[in-house]
Amino acid sequence: MATFSEKVKLTERTVAAAQPAPGERAKFYLDETLIGFGLAVSAKGSKSYFVMRRVNGRQVRYVFRRVGEGTCQQARVEASGLLAQMAAGVDLGKQRAAAREAAQQKEANSITLRKALDLYLSSAKSKGRSPRTLANVEAVLQRYLADWFDRELPSITREEARQRHQKIARDIARGKYTRGSKFHTGATRTEESGRSTANDAMRSFRTVWNRARRQHPELPECPTINVDKFTTEKPRTAMAEDQLSKWHAAVTAETNTVRRDVLLFALFTGLRRGDACSVRWADVDLKQKVLHIPQPKGGRAFDLPLIDFLVELLEGRQAENEELFPESPWVFPAASKSGHIEEIRVEVPGVAWTPHDLRRTYLNVAERLEISAYALKALVNHRQPTGDVTSGYLRMEVERLRAPMQAITDRLKALCMPQAGKVVRLRR
Numbered sequence: 001m002a003t004f005s006e007k008v009k010l011t012e013r014t015v016a017a018a019q020p021a022p023g024e025r026a027k028f029y030l031d032e033t034l035i036g037f038g039l040a041v042s043a044k045g046s047k048s049y050f051v052m053r054r055v056n057g058r059q060v061r062y063v064f065r066r067v068g069e070g071t072c073q074q075a076r077v078e079a080s081g082l083l084a085q086m087a088a089g090v091d092l093g094k095q096r097a098a099a100r101e102a103a104q105q106k107e108a109n110s111i112t113l114r115k116a117l118d119l120y121l122s123s124a125k126s127k128g129r130s131p132r133t134l135a136n137v138e139a140v141l142q143r144y145l146a147d148w149f150d151r152e153l154p155s156i157t158r159e160e161a162r163q164r165h166q167k168i169a170r171d172i173a174r175g176k177y178t179r180g181s182k183f184h185t186g187a188t189r190t191e192e193s194g195r196s197t198a199n200d201a202m203r204s205f206r207t208v209w210n211r212a213r214r215q216h217p218e219l220p221e222c223p224t225i226n227v228d229k230f231t232t233e234k235p236r237t238a239m240a241e242d243q244l245s246k247w248h249a250a251v252t253a254e255t256n257t258v259r260r261d262v263l264l265f266a267l268f269t270g271l272r273r274g275d276a277c278s279v280r281w282a283d284v285d286l287k288q289k290v291l292h293i294p295q296p297k298g299g300r301a302f303d304l305p306l307i308d309f310l311v312e313l314l315e316g317r318q319a320e321n322e323e324l325f326p327e328s329p330w331v332f333p334a335a336s337k338s339g340h341i342e343e344i345r346v347e348v349p350g351v352a353w354t355p356h357d358l359r360r361t362y363l364n365v366a367e368r369l370e371i372s373a374y375a376l377k378a379l380v381n382h383r384q385p386t387g388d389v390t391s392g393y394l395r396m397e398v399e400r401l402r403a404p405m406q407a408i409t410d411r412l413k414a415l416c417m418p419q420a421g422k423v424v425r426l427r428r
Helices: 012-017 072-087 092-110 113-126 131-144 158-173 195-215 241-252 257-269 273-277 308-324 355-368 373-379 389-393 398-416
Strands: 005-008 027-031 037-041 047-055 058-066 290-293 302-305
Touching: 037 072, 047 072, 058 072, 058 092, 072 092, 113 131, 113 195, 131 195, 158 195, 241 257, 241 398, 257 273, 257 308, 257 355, 257 398, 273 355, 302 398, 308 398, 355 373, 355 398, 373 398
Parallel strands: 005 027
Antiparallel strands: 027 037, 037 047, 047 058, 290 302
């Protein structure tokens, strides 16, 4: 039977010679001269000094330093002091755990919203989240919670969160935050204005807080628990089919050909505005007729088939870009900070629409064609339903999507460019 403890006089020589027990088991060497002082050798050979005695009726072993952190004699002197504390009823293990917990609590109490945001952005980026999503979270917090950035998270109360949520909505309804805001759509302000944005601000705040809490579990629950979110209806507007010809006529008459082309491109691909505006030539394969979207919302890259209508549009864009923007990597370039077109609104008399309505219109037209729900979700890069076993078996490769894409394109062309009825001469 293997021996797992042994009494020796602990010296530099005996410490150096100490080995684990046979069978790669940990072994304890108990000092003969200072009762309660010992050396532990792990199964892998690492060595550390400990003290051991009964404290308040319970046997306690406390490791206080590794071999190599000072001499054996220094460890003996320290052990003598620790044993005296244990004799007085001090549980050194609990004392160290309490000190560690206090240090962790102090660190958690000192984390600011700015540091929490940096942690969230770094974590989300490593997980492949869309840069656009990260930029939006940062922009929302900077715009509506800037005065909280240098405050420690625990100092932000539940009542403050509730009041700020309501204040954001009130301020937006009164016209604040409109000048130069990427969030302002240009719509007339009403009492309902700002409610969705206020909800988004608190949602972003909670997301950042909860990421910080994963690293610092000592943080309390996010104060947004006290926020009563406004009930808002998500806009589900899409252009009616009989409006598409008006919209198309106004767009094709647009003198800015880049804006004209990006609008047609957005409608016929169903892409989100940001994805359509920021297409790079490096992601366009006109030979294979495939478009790659590397960083869409949600971060999951995907490919779209390019139907001949879109190929012709892109070839025309390519020829014009060589003259006007020969060095630009963007398909839809502009003299903007980003280098690509940003503003794509065109006024269409009698048609109220927004850029995102083009995506909604694409989806509505596709749905009426009774295209497979799986194929449609793949075309617009929507996640398949959670728990849908069937979707887990399907591989929606780009060529599988070409036929549905062609059907949607044909229907959109018919709606945008209705041909006049033909007169058919009947035979006598």
